[in-house]
Amino acid sequence: MTSASRILPGAIGMCFVGSSVGVSHALIDAPLFTAQALRYALATVLLVVVVRMVGVRVLRPRGVEWLWLGGVAATGMVIFNVAIVRGVEHAEPAVIAVAVAGAPVLIGVAGPLLEGRVPRPRVAAAAVVVTAGSVLVVGTGETDATGVAWAAVALGCEAAFTLLAIPVLSRHTAWGVSLHTIWIATLMLAGIGLVREGSRAVLRLDAAELAAIGYLAVIVTTVAFVLWYSTVARIGSARAALLCGLAPVAAAVVGIATTGRAPTLPVWAGIAVVMLGLVVGLRTPTSGAATPAGPPRVAEAHAVA
Template structure:
């Protein structure tokens, strides 16, 4: 998530580059990198079943293709800060979804997700939007949540590396089709800055970050992993400060501290035992 937040400066270099074509190149390069890692690690090539292939296609259509497109469309109709604040509700969505799936509400995790989301809103601030811009931002939020939720059933059998590689492979034809149908050029010759940005987004933000995220997701589950989405605006702010692009406002600093508080609340180990009426009873926090 820190890598995602720090990538916004790279994404800004691609504002004038064809959207679908650039994203298609990004995921194609990332897929080649991940497949090369599979060969280097001598991972067995496991072909997904029909159901798994369908889930991978849906994952690519929402968490990769859909999210990329909706964020761009939303920021054209709404302030980027508002889009960031809406997408920042991802921890709450993941916590509630896991509670519904497991039929068990972990109050501390849900409370931590609310705290993290409040911190994100403080960092991002609230901007203005027309109704369509707000709908597009909510759509981006749904796609961001789907990026994790659709992957959860795939991780035990395919593993983080295969899920990352296969999802990138599935996204490429989707983006090619979208780019060919959309007006304007599909690809363009990148200048030096755009080439560096595409390389960073392909290797670091996609190949490396996807593998890290899905590995962590398999270990701690979507609700607890989702808390780290709060680090995205914090890392983006830190990168901007390091590059001298902006100065830290009081509400942004306060928001970063609130995000940290939410992470501590959600990840701290719980108490495991208590005594009641003279008997030993084991409980889980």
């Protein structure tokens, strides 16, 4: 089994991501692009402060790296958050959360290819098990065709968030990838918000919306991003992707507090299936294991926790 210290950051990060779906519901009536721009601007400031406190050197992107980092920002932050907020207008949060859980199937195959390796059948099979368990956890929920479409968009963006970072993660580490993509996303969202919502849109945000933005900026962005990319760099994208199965599990557990209802039997069965898939997929290979992407100094990212 991959040591707990190597997978714990990613597991915590995915639990935070699972909680974000319900929190994003508070932004349905907010000026969306402006709210998200404020979120990422705050996260940028916080991450810069933390980077300076721990003395991590963040490298300047060069050449084609700008395209990879821009792709992560556009898909994993801009489009993904539009899909989440607009999706919960048409579907229960559980329906959108299960899209995140479907990412292991995509990443488990595409990730190793981007890392120059052949996908391992055991990891790919475990990804399918984790995804199946996640579907049991959240159920199908209530939705319409638009909700299903936004869930599909969220799935693609969640996979891109990891896959597009692989080519630059080794050089920039979890810190650099997180910081660069966050400030790039801030500029993208601010520009779109200025055009679509106007320069005074920020004044329309109420207390509940500002609280949701603060939670998303600090917990889901600043902390979760570095935790996630640290795990990807340590154990590789294929095995790290299995942790996506924890997002809907976290959503189900948080649902107890928000709805006052205990999970049904299918939910508990789904949790058991997810745990089984994680155990199988995260086991340390006995031979011929490829070294995960990223240098040892990615361990510095643990300072965020």
